[in-house]
Amino acid sequence: MPLLRMRDASFANATARAGPLTLDLEPGGRVALTFSSAQEATIVALMAAGIAKATTGSVLIGDYDPRVQSVHCKRIAGFVPHEPLPLDEGDFPRYVAYRAALWNVEAIAAQADARLLCERLEGMHEAFAFPLIGALIAMPRLIVLDRPQPAYAAQILRAVEGCALLSTHAQRSNAAAFA
Amino acid sequence: MTARAFAGMMQARLYVSRRLVAYSCGCAVLVALVAPAGVTAPLFLCSLVGIVIALDQTPGRHRHLDRCEQSAPLFGRELARAKALVPCIAALLATVLFACTQFSRGSPYGLNTLLVVPPAVVACALTALSATTRRGATRALYVLLACAVMGAAYALAVIADTFLAELAFCVLVAFFALRQYGETLARFDPI
Numbered sequence: 610m611p612l613l614r615m616r617d618a619s620f621a622n623a624t625a626r627a628g629p630l631t632l633d634l635e636p637g638g639r640v641a642l643t644f645s646s647a648q649e650a651t652i653v654a655l656m657a658a659g660i661a662k663a664t665t666g667s668v669l670i671g672d673y674d675p676r677v678q679s680v681h682c683k684r685i686a687g688f689v690p691h692e693p694l695p696l697d698e699g700d701f702p703r704y705v706a707y708r709a710a711l712w713n714v715e716a717i718a719a720q721a722d723a724r725l726l727c728e729r730l731e732g733m734h735e736a737f738a739f740p741l742i743g744a745l746i747a748m749p750r751l752i753v754l755d756r757p758q759p760a761y762a763a764q765i766l767r768a769v770e771g772c773a774l775l776s777t778h779a780q781r782s783n784a785a786a787f788a
Numbered sequence: 789m790t791a792r793a794f795a796g797m798m799q800a801r802l803y804v805s806r807r808l809v810a811y812s813c814g815c816a817v818l819v820a821l822v823a824p825a826g827v828t829a830p831l832f833l834c835s836l837v838g839i840v841i842a843l844d845q846t847p848g849r850h851r852h853l854d855r856c857e858q859s860a861p862l863f864g865r866e867l868a869r870a871k872a873l874v875p876c877i878a879a880l881l882a883t884v885l886f887a888c889t890q891f892s893r894g895s896p897y898g899l900n901t902l903l904v905v906p907p908a909v910v911a912c913a914l915t916a917l918s919a920t921t922r923r924g925a926t927r928a929l930y931v932l933l934a935c936a937v938m939g940a941a942y943a944l945a946v947i948a949d950t951f952l953a954e955l956a957f958c959v960l961v962a963f964f965a966l967r968q969y970g971e972t973l974a975r976f977d978p979i
Contacts, residue, residue, distance in 0.1 A: 625979050652979055660858050661979055680861045688859040694852050703803075710796025711860040743856070 610672075612636045612685070612751050612773045613657060617666035620652050627652035629666055636750060639774045641787040647756060650777035651691065654755035657775050658688035670751065684712075687744030687772075691756040693736030701727075704739060705746065712747035719746045729768045733761045741768060751775065754787075762786035797857065797870040802877065804850045805841060809878045812837040816882035820889035828946060830886040830901045831908055835938040838879030838913030839931065845871050846920040847978070854978070864974025868917075871973075872966055875913035880906055904951060907958035908941035914965035921972045937961050 611633040619628025627649040634640055644650040655661035656668055659675035659682030668675055670682040696704055702720060709719035723742050730738040737758055744752060745768060752769045754776040766774075766787070778784040802809065816833060823829045847854045857867055883905045890898040912934045919930035937958075944954035 620979070622977060622979060655978065658859060661977070680863060683859055683861040686859075688855070690852075690855045692851060692855075696852075707796050707800045708856065710790075710792045711856060711862070713790050713793060740852070744859075 611669075612638075612671055613775065614669040615657070615663075615666070616668075618656055618663040618668045619665050620656060620661055621664050625652055627656070628663070631666075634751070634773050634775055636773055637771065639787070641776045641778060641784040643778045643781045643784045645779075647691075647779040650779050651755050654688065654753050654775070654777045657751075657777075658686045658753040659683050660688060684747075685749060686751040686753055687747060687749030689740050689744050689752065689754045689757065693734070694739045695736070696739055701735070701739060704743060708743040708746055714746055714748075722746050726768055730761075730764045733764045737761060738764075741765065745769065745772075753777075756783070757787065759783040759786035793860070793862065794866075794870050797867075798873050798877070800853055801845065801850070801871065801874040804853060805844050805874065805878065808841060808844055809881065812841065812878060812882045813885050816886040817889050820886045821893070824890045824893045824895035824897065826897055826946075827900045827904045828942065830883060830890075830905045831942055831945070832938065834879050834883045834886065834905050834909045835912040835934075835941070837882045838875050838909045839916040839934050839938075841875035841878045842913045842916035842934075843920060843931070845874060845917065847976070858978050864972075864976070865970035868966065868970035868973045872914055872917055872969060875917065876910050879909040879913055883909055904945045904954065907955050907962075908938060908945070911941065911958035911961040911965065912938050914962045914969065917969045918965060918972060921969075921976050 613634040615630050615632050617629040617631055625648055630653060632640060642653065644653065652661060656663055659670050659679050662676045671685040673681040675682045705719055705723040706716055709716050723746055726742045726745055749772060751773045756778055757765055757776055776787045819829055819833055887898045887901040890901060915937050916931060916934040919927045922930060941954050941958055944950055944957055
């Protein structure tokens with residue numbers, strides 16, 4: 610059974626529009642989607658993570674509908690934004706503690722997991738590594754990456770091993786690194 | 789929502805607004821040193837501090853916190869409660885510092901400040917929070933509404949000299965403001 614199911618899912622408001630999109634993502638699967646604009650890529654990533662609600666069509670994350678059961682969806686999906694995190698090395702333990710508190714993850718285990726993930730993501734700039742580590746300490750079954758940096762594709766794919774992965778891109782060449 | 793998540797969110801929000809909170813407290817001490825008499829100055833100053841720090845919670849000002857909170861498994865009303873406490877704590881801290889400075893200067897108004905100002909501060913901050921999820925004229929309207937609450941609290945507490953009426957008014961305003969903010973946040977479109 611698919612972990613993420615989108616059926617003609619689209620989003621539209623006064624300033625932004627994305628979709629329609631249909632896809633099935635199985636547990637442990639991987640899909641890299643390319644869109645015509647960065648805004649569309651972000652909207653689809655937010656819909657796939659249960660943060661933005663589709664205005665037409667349907668999105669199911671592990672059989673939960675983000676329109677009515679968004680909390681359940683957010684326990685399954687972890688979202689990694691495109692923007693780098695404006696934190697330095699010294700802020701990292703505080704950031705991990707904050708994420709662990711929000712997801713109700715045991716604090717000491719979260720710090721230990723974060724250190725392990727840091728080692729796995731060696732070579733990746735901390736501004737991009739920290740949000741991914743923050744998402745992974747909650748043990749999501751689906752990771753949604755909004756326009757990840759293709760230069761770090763190898764490290765990212767190694768770190769998210771075992772999770773289903775959906776990445777959105779604004780350029781086809783970037784998507785190829787995550788396909 | 790666990791108490792830990794609540795505390796974590798509040799701590800993170802206060803940390804990113806720490807400069808604003810520090811300047812507000814400094815300003816409160818300075819004004820208390822210059823004008824230690826009466827409760828008019830602390831009521832208006834601390835309520836304005838509450839409004840300013842509430843507006844600092846506008847989505848987009850601390851983007852990484854917004855994204856974390858939006859992607860966390862929390863309900864809108866839970867987010868609203870945690871976010872609402874941030875401007876209240878900051879403005880109450882300024883109020884306490886104002887009162888302490890009044891006490892230290894031997895002013896008899898310290899206790900009055902501690903009684904009269906906190907209800908107004910909380911009501912103003914919670915009303916102003918609704919402005920953070922809106923734009924343009926509606927946003928300005930909510931800020932004006934928060935200022936009107938401040939004026940009404942002043943009229944009841946200082947001009948009419950009825951503390952209980954001020955307290956009842958502020959509790960009522962704060963209750964409906966927090967409720968509305970929670971509902972707005974639950975429906976809030978992050979795009």
